[in-house]
Amino acid sequence: PLGLALAKVQGVKATMVDINNRALDLAKQNAEKNDVEAMILSSNIYESVSGYFDHVISNPPIRAGKQVVHTIIEESKNYLLEDGDLTIVIQKKQGAPSAKAKMEEVFGNVEVVKKDKGYYILRSVKE
Numbered sequence: 001p002l003g004l005a006l007a008k009v010q011g012v013k014a015t016m017v018d019i020n021n022r023a024l025d026l027a028k029q030n031a032e033k034n035d036v037e038a039m040i041l042s043s044n045i046y047e048s049v050s051g052y053f054d055h056v057i058s059n060p061p062i063r064a065g066k067q068v069v070h071t072i073i074e075e076s077k078n079y080l081l082e083d084g085d086l087t088i089v090i091q092k093k094q095g096a097p098s099a100k101a102k103m104e105e106v107f108g109n110v111e112v113v114k115k116d117k118g119y120y121i122l123r124s125v126k127e
Helices: 002-010 021-033 066-079 096-107
Strands: 014-018 038-042 053-058 080-091 111-116 119-125
Touching: 002 014, 002 021, 002 038, 002 053, 014 021, 021 038, 053 066, 066 080, 066 096, 080 096, 096 119
Parallel strands: 014 038, 053 080
Antiparallel strands: 080 119, 111 119
16 A cells, blocks of 8 residues: 555655565555556565665564564665665554664664654665
């Protein structure tokens, strides 16, 4: 939903990835129903991703475990252009403090964009 909404409302060129086939099928259906163009790829984290991006945005799969979330954070830096940013949406009770610490470690900065009802939006910039 994040990538499709940004593509539709902001006109961004979205590249979206997921390892779950059901999620991929739903994303494709939603893109078609909403007349949104997006590249939708089957990928385990970044394995099928190429190129560089202004933004990496993730609502990480918390149930996949802390290591997966930390890999998303760590490796995002390899796909960001200079001054590009990583933004993640994560619940406090499902690892926001740990993700925030990891983003600070990897990027040297992290901003809490918003906190609401247990959800955090965290953002780090590649400098």
